[in-house]
Amino acid sequence: MSTDHLSSTFAALADPTRRAILARLSTGEATVTQLCEPFEMSMPAISKHLKVLERAGLVARSRDAQWRPCRLEAAPLKDVAEWVDAYRRVWEQRFDRLDAYLRTLQTEERKKHGRKQRKR
Amino acid sequence: MSTDHLSSTFAALADPTRRAILARLSTGEATVTQLCEPFEMSMPAISKHLKVLERAGLVARSRDAQWRPCRLEAAPLKDVAEWVDAYRRVWEQRFDRLDAYLRTLQTEERKKHGRKQRKR
Numbered sequence: 547m548s549t550d551h552l553s554s555t556f557a558a559l560a561d562p563t564r565r566a567i568l569a570r571l572s573t574g575e576a577t578v579t580q581l582c583e584p585f586e587m588s589m590p591a592i593s594k595h596l597k598v599l600e601r602a603g604l605v606a607r608s609r610d611a612q613w614r615p616c617r618l619e620a621a622p623l624k625d626v627a628e629w630v631d632a633y634r635r636v637w638e639q640r641f642d643r644l645d646a647y648l649r650t651l652q653t654e655e656r657k658k659h660g661r662k663q664r665k666r
Numbered sequence: 667m668s669t670d671h672l673s674s675t676f677a678a679l680a681d682p683t684r685r686a687i688l689a690r691l692s693t694g695e696a697t698v699t700q701l702c703e704p705f706e707m708s709m710p711a712i713s714k715h716l717k718v719l720e721r722a723g724l725v726a727r728s729r730d731a732q733w734r735p736c737r738l739e740a741a742p743l744k745d746v747a748e749w750v751d752a753y754r755r756v757w758e759q760r761f762d763r764l765d766a767y768l769r770t771l772q773t774e775e776r777k778k779h780g781r782k783q784r785k786r
Contacts, residue, residue: 552685556676557680562670569752572752618756620757623750624757627747627751627754629685630743633747634747637741637743
């Protein structure tokens with residue numbers, strides 16, 4: 547497993563529970579106990595997921611407070627957005643081409659229909 | 667390892683070689699031999715990476731041509747863009763807050779500097 551920054555972000559995001567934890571933290575800080583509530587998972591299982599998110603820099607935990615609340619760190623997500631944005635033109639072109647193709651089909655359909663109507 | 671759609675996309679993206687393959691394919695179709703050229707990797711190693719990308723639906727290979735060129739499939743990347751876009755407001759808020767904080771520091775700095783100048 548590669549350890550570059552973007553790779554560890556993507557690896558951390560490759561799990562639905564971890565993505566659900568991030569979604570929960572996007573609404574505000576939470577303790578591990580609070581994070582466990584919506585999931586049918588043990589505290590150690592959630593802690594393991596949190597460690598992966600922490601190592602990827604997606605979650606930070608307060609050092610001062612005894613209950614050490616977790617908070618979302620959005621900077622790695624911004625890197626993901628910037629990375630994927632470079633491909634935007636690819637899928638936009640694909641959809642443009644599909645759109646153009648569908649319009650051609652529609653025009654042909656109309657022409658055929660027109661001919662049929664004239665024949666009647 | 668979870669097998670949901672978004673998880674397998676993120677898992678496939680968690681490797682710099684696989685991301686480099688996608689970058690190459692974003693410029694046009696390529697055969698496995700052509701994909702091997704820029705990497706100091708064996709054909710089996712590249713083929714293994716390609717299989718991961720194919721399983722995630724990020725790469726498709728033509729069935730007709732004998733050399734079976736690979737092409738980028740952008741739809742899963744669009745899903746990644748949509749997923750990460752939900753967090754845009756989080757990092758924008760963070761940067762807004764940082765910006766406001768830096769402006770406060772600047773104002774305080776100016777006030778201090780003003781007081782010093784008046785004292786001279």
